[in-house]
Amino acid sequence: MSSEQFVQYLIFGIQDGCIYALIGLGFTIIYAVTNIINFAQGEFVMLGGMLSYMLVGGMDVPMLPTVVIALMVALSLGIFFYSLRSRRISKKFAAVAVTFTLGAIPFVLFLFREFARMEIDVAAASILSILMAAAIGAIVYLLAIRTAKRASTVSLIIITIGAALFLRGISGELWGVGGHRTPVYWERPSLEFFGAMVHTQTIFIVGSMVAVTVLLQLFFSYTMMGKSLKACAVNPVGAGLAGINPKMMALVAFALAAAVGAVAGAIMTPKTGMDYERGFVLGLYGFVAAALGGFKSQLGAVIGGLLLGIVMSLVIGLSWGPFTSGYKDVWAMGVLLAILLLRSSRLAEEERIS
């Protein structure tokens, strides 16, 4: 192929890679801190996109799914307050907690419908959707994971699948089955770069990925919360002994992962659109990115994601034999499979420490 085509495919690859990197990042955060494979990660991405779509354009959301959402929020509030109970709980606190919880139902209902009706600028909508996604991540943790207490690994995996199904179904009901798009952040014609066209949104995608990665590195290395999370990831027992509450850390991890996923969703929707089913495949790509990075390393996931995006794009660009665009997903999954099989022969020895 010509050098312009090469650069073009390279740019596509970097753009895709940034998205994969973000999804993989989110997945890695949860896996490192809690050892849970979060199958709902892709849905967080989807939500980032769909929520920003909802906030940008005014729309009337159907009643029933909204009620379900309000119930979930109220339930998780209830569980949260319940977990704060101590031996000598004052009647006043209990009363306040119950009021809050029950009152949350109509409040969230109203709030959600109003949010849906709002029409705000896409950048603000993205930020708001990221925050909402973080809240959803926390809710998923509170309702599904924490209540499962001492569940086995296989149970937890299936629970996250259940959460993913739930989120996907609710999204389908709320926003319909069609695809949606949000306006691009910066309306202007594409830029030229070494003979290839770079869409303005691509700049935001790359920029966001870099920003998020750098921010997370700073967060994990220099803030108390971040360091506590890292401690939990490295040695949960030791962290617990040092006074770090693993449940709180897990909550933060879920919220953070959801937020990071939502960033990916929000920044990709202007360019490629989003529908309620995309979360599944996006999540899969996130797994591949994380797998390339060794499952627990953040920078590894970022590099893995970028590598995945770039290599996939270039190879598809060559369009030679079975390397056509239709097979892109198949090759990505093949990479995941290969990594797992290679790992099993290599790691089997080290894992023998029962």
Added chain:
Amino acid sequence: MFAAWRKRWRWSLAAVLLAVGMLVPFDWFLGQYTHLGIMIGLFTMVVVGLCLLMGYTGQVSLGHAAFYGVGMYVSAILSTRYEVNPWLAMLVAALLTAAMALALGPIFRLRGNYLALATLAVGFIIWKVAELQSSYTGGPDGMTGVPYLSVGGFEFDSSFRRYYLIWGFCLAILLISQNIVNSRTGRALRAIHGSEAAAESLGINVSRFKIKIFVLSAVYASLAGSLFAHHAIHVSPGSFHPLVSIDLVVMAVVGGLASIWGALFGTGTMHILNDEILIHYGKWNMVISGLILIIILIFTPQGLFVALKEAYLRDGVWFLPKWFQGKWRDASSWVLLRRERWRGHVGADGGVRDP
């Protein structure tokens, strides 16, 4: 209370279900549900393997529909394009699926649930390839013209006949699984489930057994897929989309990990729920499936059927509110006392005596 009585009634219940099941395809009974019955039978074959896998290896396969699909497509392609005897094609499909499962075997050596990811990948690949390879597989629309199965001159050309054929296979598989669980192999599997370290110390090769169960479950799925091909005559990739694999997991969870008859219960319940009821309500079936998974795994991680069975056998009242349980027990005692008095085992003074 009534424990022995409840135990005996299990068999009567089973007999009743069997009788009802055998009469379903008749038009004067539930004939219009024959197809549903066939699908439940087929999926039960797949779900049994999944239940055993999850129950005895502690890992989950998120791509089991792929094995179902391989069975389906290999049978279809071999018996239409290459005019191979359908039964032979079924065997070839099963062997191919077994080889696939064996190839994934090493993943069991890894700590953690990487099998979930690996099977997810496989499930996705198989489905996508079937969709894309139009020349071989007919693409997203699939292929048609799959011949009926036949034995001697007897052709299984009607749903009525296929219902019994498929349920024959299904029951055979359930019984075989039951035999395995009650055997030395089953003990080894249960030992692995109980304590891998102890099982290993007694000479049980844990990985090898896990792989065996995985391969077995894959073969079950393949047989089901082949039978489906010869029933529906038309096969398409939609039948083994990755989401179908998730549905299988839901059925398995409702049925109960490591429970054989629970698989039947789980498949039947979820199939009737999804295909008859929820299908009219848009995407709510996803929401409900998700909620079912979460709720069952939080409250009864051993599976719904298993939990219900244990409650029934032990003291069928755990699900009643506490204040009611006391009254229930009093009522049960009262009935029991009256019955024993009537039989003469207990005298009017409450003393025990021989009749």
Added chain:
Amino acid sequence: MSEVVLELKGVSRAFGGLLAVDGVDLEIERGRITAIIGPNGAGKTTLFNLITGVYRPTAGDIRFQGKSIGSLSPDARAKRGIVRTFQHVYLFGNMSVLENVMTGVHPRSSYGFLEAALRLPKARREEEEIHLRAMKYLNMVGLGAQAQQNALSLPLGQQKLLAIARALATDPVLILLDEPGAGLNRLEKAELSDLIRRIRELGITVVLVEHDMPLVMGLAEWVIVLDAGKKIAEGPPAEVQKDRKVIAAYLGEEEEGGP
């Protein structure tokens, strides 16, 4: 006639920077009851794990009946005749007492998937044999009457006996008992000693790790003392008891059992 059934030469096991077992040389003689003692953290359980294959040595060689077994998996070693019990018992809670022991017969039985699936005559015959063998060992430890109960319904002392019966069912050459006396009262410990002697009479070599000194001294014919991963003494119990190095190692340690 002293035949060496197990031999460790320069065996070490490191966990990162920590050397849990450091260059241990030892020999276990056939038919003897050998005890391995040492203060907490001396590396006794790690040594067991090395012998049974749970860990691979980072240095050194392990030979069983003359052949090197360092590369064999735990289940392969069990089939060769090395079996163990665990400190935390690890019974199969999803089975009955009898079924636990029947599982022990696993390496000495052979019918497989196919025979099981179709309930062929070979399977049914072997099942009966397995049943009989399991009952034999169950009766040997005195749990015959509890055969049908769930394994976890037994009190701890009986659970430990069950674990031993289960291990015996593998028809081992060498049995490793990891703190069999922990949590038992005086009467149960006496019964345990009795059982261990009966095991020795069957020709099985016994190695045990124990903290209860009177139990060890009354039972063992040979004692090996570990401290901080190294072997610091070995010999008949009376000698080891008086060894100054051993006393120093235990100084400050609370001894179990009374004077």
